[in-house]
Amino acid sequence: MNDAETTTDGNDAFAAEDVDPADAFAALGNSTRVEILQAFREHHLANPAASAVAFSTLRKAVGIRDSGQFRYHLEQLRGTFVEKCDDGYRLTYAGSKVINAIIAGTYTGRTRLGPVAFDSSCSRCGTAAHASYRDGVLEVTCENDHPLFYWSVPPNAAVGTSLEELVELATTLAVQSYELVADGICSECYSPVEPTIRTVDSEDAGGSVRFSARCRACAATWDAPVGFVLLGHPQVESLYHRQGRPIGGQYWWELEVVDRTEIAVLETDPLRVRLSVTIGDTAVRATVDESARVADLDCSAGTDGSGDN
Ligand SMILES: [Zn+2]
Ligand SMILES: [Zn+2]
Incomplete structure (x- = not known):
């Protein structure tokens, strides 16, 4: 698995070739190697200032007497999850992510x-x-x-x-x-995504127009009522704030923008919609384009919302 490893015992900091994911995960298929990664984290918890861990410290923490056997397992992690540096070894970004996921119980x-x-x-x-x-x-x-x-x-x-x-x-x-x-970034794998709005046939889906996005790299999908696009708008955020109901402190399914937004289709190709919703005593109207951007938005306070559309 170590095609990308440096050829000497020197530092790994400049070994920058991509690693085959199957090889990377194969390296973790052994309880000793998972214990080695955990030993790094425990060492850092006990010594916050330390950036590297010495070979002998790691070996003792994992409890393996035979240093040849320990070196073999450490080498399997090297290149992807662990790198060699001046004072010993340290976790790479991938090594830290694996440990975090183990602590989070993801696996x-x-x-x-x-x-x-x-x-x-x-x-x-x-x-x-x-x-x-x-x-x-x-x-x-x-x-x-x-x-x-x-x-x-x-x-x-x-x-x-x-x-x-x-x-x-x-x-x-x-x-x-x-x-x-x-903003066009997948929250799961950080690949570019293109959010969009689309019409759906069923009123049962919670509205006739939906916000949606699909990551072509990791296949993550997002699908929500089109009123969602208003949640991130600064004027809508401050409107909820002023009314003493900050968005973060409420159940999403109860928010007017998610639940009670009226939708009028202005154009079908490309799709452009007008959203109307009353938040407290303020009528909000917004135009949303096909790329799910709020093209314009105005608020008129003091109305009761009647007469909108
Ligand atoms: Zn993704
Ligand atoms: Zn119900």
Whole structure:
């Protein structure tokens, strides 16, 4: 697997060839090597200032007496997860990511919570909202299984927490993800994505126009009511703030922009829509283009929203 490794015992800092993912994961298929990665993290926790760990320190931490055997396992990690430097060895970016994912329980966590009823209801059928968490996915639905919210949360975040807190965390993660995607970056793999809006046949999908994006590199998908595009707009954010209801502190499925936005199609090719929604005492109108950008937006305070469209 070590085609990309440097040929001498020198530093690895300039070995910059891409590594085959299958080779990289094969290197982790051994409990001693996973323990080596964990030994790095434990050493850094105990010695925050240390940037490198000596060979002998690592070997003792893992508990292998035979230094030849230990060196063999360390070499399997080198190049991808571990690199050699002046004072010993250190984790690479990939090594840190693997350790973080192990701590987060991404590979091993099986936490389950709920279902638990919320003090909130479905706007379509009025039944109570229920949240549950299974195998890394938080899901909020109503008694009739209308989907209200759905997001991935690493299992470690679900340990010793309530579903209410987990919904808050998932909301924060979802906001960050949608903000990146709106800016054209996949939040899962950081490849470029092109967000768009599209019409859908079924009113059942929560609106006739949806915000959507698909990453061509990792196949992650985003799909939400078109009113979502207003969530990231500074004027809408400050409007919610002024009304004492910051977006981050609310259930998404209850937000007017997600739930009660009226949509008028202005043009079909390219698609352009006019959104109208009343937030508190303020009527908001916005035009959204095919690339899911808010082309213009105006707020008129003091109206009760009647007469819009
Ligand atoms: Zn429902
Ligand atoms: Zn991606």
